[in-house]
Amino acid sequence: MSDLQYHVDGELVSAASATVSVRDRGFQYGDAVFETLRVYGGEVFRWEAHADRLAGSTEVLALEHGLSNAELKRRVDETLAANDFADASVKLSITRGVQQGKLTPDPEIDPTVVVQATPLPRGGVEGEPVWDEPATLQTVKTRRIPDEALPSRAKTHNYLNGILARLELRVSDADEAVMLDGDGHLAEGATSNLFFVDGDALCTPSLDGPVLPGITRAAVLDVAEAEEIPVREGAFTPDDLRNAEEAFVTNSTWEVRPVETVDGISVGGGPVTTLLRRVFDARIEREYYRSDVDGDADSADNDGPDT
CATH class of the missing domain: 3.30.470.10 (Aminotransferase class 4, branched-chain amino acid transferase, N-terminal domain)
Incomplete structure (x- = not known):
């Protein structure tokens, strides 16, 4: 290179x-x-x-x-x-x-x-994820900067907030930080958006808080809607994530990355994460590699990930 x-x-x-x-x-x-x-x-x-x-x-x-x-x-x-x-x-x-x-x-x-x-490796159904293992998350003390100080929708070069969060991981085996807002609610990862499954709903912190409006986050919500998976966007606590039935994180590079543990507590993937990853990959395959995909959900024939 x-x-x-x-x-x-x-x-x-x-x-x-x-x-x-x-x-x-x-x-x-x-x-x-x-x-x-x-x-x-x-x-x-x-x-x-x-x-x-x-x-x-x-x-x-x-x-x-x-x-x-x-x-x-x-x-x-x-x-x-x-x-x-x-x-x-x-x-x-x-x-x-x-x-x-x-x-x-x-x-x-x-x-x-x-x-x-x-x-990067090829994406889509025929590709491989860039990550080797599911994510391990750790809740950190560094809080997300409130929107009143620096709006979260501004993706700036000043990434000290996320850097400080990641530095806290040096004392753990985790590879992504879970950041909270000033009220102690879930905000986002240092470089990712958070999702988890509670009952029959897919949950993710609302953009009303200090949460970057992730592009892959929006794509996943599109898939969930097409698959008729109920979605709850709101204010959630760290215990909601720790006690989740399954969880995953998203960003442009990781795409949909399952979560293995949160604060050392086993969470793991599950059927919702698997479905969302499969349909996401199928959409990428169809839209960007122009390949037909057999055996995928019907919704993969709907509008692809381009807006």
Whole structure:
């Protein structure tokens, strides 16, 4: 992977020579936004949804970069083509650019735009998950930043909240942190959305709390609706998750990842997680690899994961 190509400010450059200024506000203050994109068969999963979320992040930061969604997508596609990646993870970052070293940003900006790509295994029915084992979760003391301080819908380069949460895992065998809001309710993982099954319902923390509106989260809820699985979005406690019949976490890279334990308590997967993973994979197979899938749920013929 020494010959990887990144896209930096409109130009393809080798990963070894890809740099940004030490005066860039993304470096100095985390004054930047980003999206992590999953690519299947050369196509970005739910690009429109990612573009909308990116626009929401820039709106929160008043970061008027002046680039159209079409131009951003062109740079992503050029990066994939330059690396000959059909299946990959892509990080698209936009910073406020280089300015004088003061906290208050200048109104006029020359944004820094960087596209990085990393190869991943094939997705869909014929693919393999990027994770080796089900997730092990640990509830941490680090609380999710309240929306009144930093809106959760803004996906910024300042990821210290999640980093502090992950640092707490060093004293445990867990590989994902469960973060709570200020009232002690479930919010999200450090890099994932939380789901669990209670009775006959699929439960997930509501976006009314400090929860990032995950793109894969929304795709899973689409599948649940198509499969007529009752869904409850609301405020839940750590005990609700610990006592769940089954649980899983989602993000663009993990897709649907079953949970094995929560705070050392066995939870495990189950029929709902298995069904959601199967239908999700079938949709990816049909929409992105153009392959017919035999024996999958009828809902796999419904609208695919693109919006």
